Amino acid sequence: MTQQQVDAFRFTGKFIKKIISEAIERAPAPAEIPWTPVTLPLAEARVALLTTAGISMHGDPPFDMAGERNNPTWGDPSWRRIHRDADSTAVAVNHLHIDTRYIERDINVALPLRRLEELVAEGVVGAAAATHYSIMGFQGADSSTLENVSGPEIAAAMRRDGVDLALLVPV
Amino acid sequence: MGLVARQIERAGIPTVTLNMLWEFQRAVGMPRVAAIAHPFGRPFGEVNDAATQRAVLRASLAVFETAEVAGHVEHLNFVWHEEPRETRWHPLQPAPIIAHMKAHGLLG
Secondary structure: OOOOOOOOOOOOOOOHHHHHHHHHHHHHOOOOOOOOOOOOOHHHEEEEEEEOOOOOOEEEEOOOOOHHHHHOOEEOOEEEEEEEEHHHHEEOOOOOOOOOHHHOOHHHHHHHHHHHHHHHHOOOEEEEEEEEEEOOOOOOOOOOOHHHHHHHHHHHHHHHOOOOOEEEEEE | OOHHHHHHHHHHOEEEEOOHHHHHHHHHHHEEEOOOOOOOOOOOOOOOOOHHHHHHHHHHHHHHHHOOOOOOEEEOOOOOOOOOOOOOOOOOOHHHHHHHHHOOOOOO
C-alpha cells in the first residue's frame, strides 16, 4: 500500500514555509546516517521520551527565556530530566515559538507520559524509563552546544538508565 | 532535534523522531522518522484526547519494528480535527527572532 506523504507545512503558513524550505535547500546533505539496529521486541524494551518543548520540573532551573529575549539568535542549549510520574502541575513549560498553554493543561500532547504507562500496562511496551528528557528546540544561529554537549550527555544518561529505545519529539 | 537523534543513535540507542517538519530529513539525516501533520506544540493530539495521543505514540513506536534502513520516513495517517486556518498554535507574543527580523526589515 502506498503511503500518503505528510504535508510538512500544513500548519506553518507561507512565511515559515519559505524560511524552512530555503534552509533545507541550503544545507549540505548529511554524509551518513547513524544506525543502531533494534535487537529486542518493543514488548521487552525500556523506552524513554525526549521532547523539545522546554519542559522543566518545578525545583529545577527553567529554560532561559530572558537570555533569548535579550539575544534573539540564541536559544538555551541545556537539558532537563522529567520524572515519569510528572503531570502538568509538576512542570514549567518555556518555549517562545509555540503556544505552550496546551502542554500546561495536558503534558501528554507533547510528552505522553501517561500514554506510555498505559502501553506498558497493556504489555505493548516493556517498561518506561525512570526519567524522560526535555531540551528547548529553538537554537538560533548555533546548535553546536546542543549537538556536541547536551546530545552526548543525554545519550550517556539514557545508557546509565538502561534505556533500550528513545522516541524524540520536536514540537 | 535531528542532531540529538544522531548523537543518541551513535551512542548505541535506536531512535525514532516523530516530526511535523519531516522534510528536514534531507538536511539532517535522522535514523528513523515518523512524519505527522499535527500542529506545533501538540504532536500527539489534542488536550485530553487520550485515544489519539495513545494511537500516535503506538504508531511512532511501531517504526522501531518496521524501519529497516537508515533514514526511513514513515508517514502517519492522522488528520487533525481543525483546518489549519482555525488552528491556533502560535505564541501569544511573536518569538524574539521574528520580532528581531521585522525590526530589521528582514521579513518580506
